Amino acid sequence: MNIGVLGLQGDVAENINASRQAMAKLGIKGTVKQVKTPEELASLDGLIIPGGESTMIGQMSLVNGAIKTIKEKIQAGMPVFGICAGLILLSKNVRDKTVGKTNQPLLDLLDVRVERNSFGRQKDSFETEVSAEPLGIQRMRGVFIRSPSIEDLGKNVKVVSKFNEKVVAVQQGNILATSFHPELTNDVSLHRYFISMVATRKK
Numbered sequence: 001m002n003i004g005v006l007g008l009q010g011d012v013a014e015n016i017n018a019s020r021q022a023m024a025k026l027g028i029k030g031t032v033k034q035v036k037t038p039e040e041l042a043s044l045d046g047l048i049i050p051g052g053e054s055t056m057i058g059q060m061s062l063v064n065g066a067i068k069t070i071k072e073k074i075q076a077g078m079p080v081f082g083i084c085a086g087l088i089l090l091s092k093n094v095r096d097k098t099v100g101k102t103n104q105p106l107l108d109l110l111d112v113r114v115e116r117n118s119f120g121r122q123k124d125s126f127e128t129e130v131s132a133e134p135l136g137i138q139r140m141r142g143v144f145i146r147s148p149s150i151e152d153l154g155k156n157v158k159v160v161s162k163f164n165e166k167v168v169a170v171q172q173g174n175i176l177a178t179s180f181h182p183e184l185t186n187d188v189s190l191h192r193y194f195i196s197m198v199a200t201r202k203k
Contacts, residue, residue, distance in 0.1 A: 001030030001198060004044040006070075008036055008060040010052020010085060014183040015191075019048065022191035028199055038069040046079045046198035049086030051145065051181050057085055059105060071107050079174045079197040081190075087177040088114050088148055110175050111154025118149035118166060118179070130180065132161045132169055132190065140187045142168070142180030149179055174201070 001023070005015045012034050019032040035041055047070065049057070061067035074080050082090040091106060093113040119126075125145045131138055142163075150167040153159070161169035161178070169178040169190075176197065182190040 003032045003046045004035035005048045007034030010050040015048045015050050018183040018188045018191045022188045022195045038065050041069045049082045051084035081194040082177040112150045113152040114148045116148045119147045135193050137189045140189045141185035143184040144180045147179040
């Protein structure tokens, strides 16, 4: 199994570590590495798009051509896990809580509208317990840092988790996305689920 973490900006090392732990817990052998270029993306079985600054990640992906390869791989069925900025980048529609509509590059794959900074700015960051019962995860820790929330959902989008009545995690086929950061805690439940998605597709 070959898992990549998009390494243009954001929580790359933390996601590599969480994915390796998840693989070990599942008894799956494979590699987890930072990827940036279309060539590095081409050989992946699964991709994590980490938290960070979504506009910056999108612009850098455009510049080096990675965004085209990422979209093609996901459309062909490769599992992807978008975290915070990754959720925003995957979505079809984005608006900011303060400034309204954004004109940032998007993959236009996840059939949702996302509100950026839905829980406030950096100073409003917090960690809390959330659940993802549709995935068989009763409780886990999540870190919310300038986190978005998910507003409108298409009919094929499954709600995975809510916090304070806001949708904070969804799944649409081979796309898993969260507005919070599981990789910044000691809980690798979501990474285990994602690795299982990849393993199922490889069978």
